[in-house]
Amino acid sequence: MxxxxxxxxxxxxxxxxxxxxxxxxxxxxxxxxxxxxxxxxxxxxxxxxxxxxxxxxxxxxxxxxxxxxxxxxxxxxxxxxxxxxxxxxxxxxxxxxxxxxxxxxxxxxxxEAPIVPIVPVVIAITSPVDTVHTNATVRIEVEVIEGSPISVSLQRNGALLATLEPPYVFDWNTLTVPEATHTITAHAIDADGGLSESSSRTVIVDRTHPTVVSNSPLHMSDIVAVGEPIVITFSEAILAASVVHDDAIVVRADGVALSKTIVLSEQDTVITIKLDALPKLPAAMDVQIDMQHLTDRAGNALDKTLSWQWSYPAWLIEFDGLQMPHGANTILGDAVLDDDDLYLSLIHSGGLNVLIRRSNTLYFLGSVETTNPRIHQARLRVAPNKHLWIARTEFTTTPGSPTDVYYHVSKWDGVDWTDFGRVFTSYNAYSSANITWLGRGHDTVAYTRHNSSEPNSYVALARWTGSAWLAQGQEIDSYDGGNFGATINADDEPVVISRMFIGNGNYEIIARRLVGSTWVAMGTRANAGADPWMIDPSIDCTPPGVCVAAWAEQSPGGSSNSIRARRWDGSAWQNLGSTFRDDEQPDSYPYGTRVRLDRQGVPYIVWWQFSQNNAFHMRYFIARWDQTSASWQRLGKAIGLGSYNYILEPRLVFDKDNVPFVAFSDGAPASVSLMRLNQ
Structure with a gap:
């Protein structure tokens, strides 16, 4: 009224x-x-x-x-x-x-009507509903919720911005104001001159283009772990809706775009990219950020299109070039992983050393005293009580000439090495010398026995009783006793695989298990025919009862140089995929085949090849069985490229997280390297 x-x-x-x-x-x-x-x-x-x-x-x-x-x-x-x-x-x-x-x-x-009191005006800004970023024009909408104002206005930072008429809408062109944070309120005056004020809204005026402050992996990095996140940090908050555009950020492996998941940080300034599936390694990676699609909250586009590159290798170097100070060549004897501790035996001209790698640091476990000056093999075993055992071959004369081989075993008790005496002496048997432990929890060794008066070599087993070495079962007759592999099956039975010469240039591979004191053949023998030679057989079994065997096949001229694998199904051997080879150098010869099953029973094979046509250079290869495609998949390209050395045996082990590691000797002079699979 x-x-x-x-x-x-x-x-x-x-x-x-x-x-x-x-x-x-x-x-x-x-x-x-x-x-x-x-x-x-x-x-x-x-x-x-x-x-x-x-x-x-x-x-x-x-x-x-x-x-x-x-x-x-x-x-x-x-x-x-x-x-x-x-x-x-x-x-x-x-x-x-x-x-x-x-x-x-x-x-x-x-x-006359009764006197009605004046209703106070209630006013509100209905748009924007929250803080808004803009680089040009922003629409502001006001609603009178209650009362009848005689005037409505907008205030910016306490000063008049605009006077409004119904329906109280104002398009504010912010190009005339500085880049800053502005506080907007609506005012209303009623008939009595009373003032009502709305709650405020924040308008951030921003006309500056965002920039990339940092990115990871670094540009042109050539050794990047696939677990390392892809991270992009920006100079200001990025509009979340612009990030999800398919072309805003593109990740490619060898030129092929990859499916990915993009995670924006709480402050919207950091983008983390997770690949939905890892590319086949090695892979040349690149990321491109498109300035036409990625914007900040105000709609300002990226200052420029950005791209950078890096590489995912198949294997990551843990260390390389490890040499003992006693001589020019340092040869890997063995590698064993126990939980997170890696044990290495290193053979050099000065003797035999054992190292432990713990928390990425190498420590010496002293030197093993040897009776004879030259050492051929040094096989490690970690007992259940964590004591470390080493079985080795020692020679009295120069390799290549008639010589005697002595098999010795020593144990590290945490303070010093204790010699457990000579297991056996093999006369004139350098070319066929071999010794290995059957398993982690077993104090049984398999070794080659050879006498110059006998035409063949033999594979024998001996178990430590606590005071002496006791023979296990009969000796296995073998044309070349040095070519064998040994393990323990699910029934805690020793299993040995070896090659037999059957005449006319033919070889056969046979696997046996020791039942009591008798060797029982596992299925039929494998025969590759007259052309290929069968060499360096290996076998591994897992507690569920799965056994996988592998060996190398060679032929003159290299026409059939390949690796073959078979799986034991409990009653017979079945081919595990087709044979595979080094396609880059098909004339190279495969050696040193070693099959290992990981903690989930997946087979891996590691071997090395050398070519006489390539200055005797040698390379290591690793393959993993892929159950989905029912084929062997090479894990990256060849590892190493060094001069051929007679004793170069790769060792494949798995840590408690089932990550594979490979240790090997390489180079001239020889040194020891350790790599882990990039996964």
Whole structure:
């Protein structure tokens, strides 16, 4: 209601009250004029008897009962008609006029609407609903929720931004204001001049293009682990909706785009890219960030299109070039992983050393005392009580000439090496010398026995009883006893695989298991025919009863140089995929085949090849059986490229997380390296 209406209404009420008073007076006069006819006093005039009239009247001071008029003090019954203050009503019929006026005023008063108080104005900014970033125009929408304002305006940082008319919408062009954070509120004024204010909104004006502050992996890195995250850090927050665009960030392996998952940090300034599937390694990687799609929260595009490259190798170097100070050549004897501890035996011209790698640091476990000056093999075993055993071959003369071989075993008790004596002496047997442990928890060794008076070599087993070495089962007749592999099967039985010469240039591979004291053949023999030679057989078994055997096949000219693998199904051997070879150098010859099953029973094969046509250079290869494709998959390219050395045996082991490691000798002079699979 307007103020002027309220004033008018108050005046009407006051006037009505005055008229009611007059009506009351008129009724009193009418009552006196119509007094009872029997009354002794019938006045012919009526005096004004209304008290407190405010007039200063004169009367007899001795007569307190006299009316408030001037009259004769001795005559109380007769008013003084000559008094100038006397009011005389000759015609009482005029009283009806007062009644009519009173009724009209009363009706007007009762008919008027009740007074309604003014409702305060409630106002709100409905758009944007939260903090907004902009580089140009932003729309601001205001809603009057309650009340009737006479004006609505927008304020920026406390100063007038715009005056609004219904429907209260304002498109603010921010190009005229500096890049900064601005606070916007809506104001409303009601009819009484009251001010209402909305809650504020923050508008961040930003016209600066975002930039890439850092990226990982670094550009042109050539040794990157696939587990290393791909991370991009920006100079400011990035708009999440722009990141999910297919072309905003592209990751390629060897030129092929990869499926990926992009994770934006809580502050929207860091992007982490996770590949949905790893590429086949090795792989040349590159990332491209497109400036046309990636923007900041204000819509500013990246300052430029960015790309960088790196490489995922198949194998990561843990260490390389490890040499003992005693001589030029350091040859790997063996490698064994026990939990996180890696044990290495290293053969050099000065003797035999054992190292332990713990927490990426190598420590010496002393030197093993040898009886003879030259060492051919040094096989390691970690017992259940964590004691370390080493079985080795020693020679008395220069390799290549008639010589005797001595098999010795020593044990490291945590302080020093203790020699457990000579297991056996093999005479004139350098070319076929071989010794190996059957398994981690077994104190049984398999070795080659050869006497110059006998045409063949033999594979024999011996177990340490605590005081002496005791022969196990019969010796296995073998044309070349040095070509054998040994392990323990699920029934805790020793298993040996060896090659046999059957004449006319033919060889056969046969596997046997020791039942009590008798060797029992496992299935039929494998025969590759007249052309290929079968060499370096190896076997491994897992507790569930799975056994896998592998060997190398060679032929003159290299036409059939390959690796063959078979799996034992409990009653017969089944080919495990097709044969495979070094396709880059098909004329090279495979050697040193070693099959190992990981902690999940997946077969791996490691071997090495050399080519006489390539200055006797040799390379290592590793393949893994892929059950999905039912084929062997090469794990990267060849490892190493060094001069051929007669004793170069790779060792494949698995840590407690089932990550494969390969240790090998390489180079001239020879040194030892360790790599782990990039996975």
């Amino acid at each position: 307007k103020p002027i209406d309220q004033v008018a209404r108050c005046l009407i009420i006051i006037a009505g009250c005055a008229l009611l008073t007059l009506v009351a007076c008129a009724e009193d006069v009418t009552f006196n004029a119509h007094a009872d006819a029997d009354s002794d006093i019938v006045p012919d005039t009526v005096h004004n008897t209304t008290p407190d009239t405010g007039f200063d009247t004169t009367h007899d001071a001795n007569d307190t009962n006299s009316p408030d008029t001037a009259h004769d003090a001795n005559d109380t019954d007769s008013p003084d008609t000559d008094s100038p203050d006397t009011v005389s009503i000759e015609d009482t019929s005029d009283v009806s006029l007062l009644e009519d006026v009173t009724e009209d005023v009363t009706e007007d008063v009762h008919d």
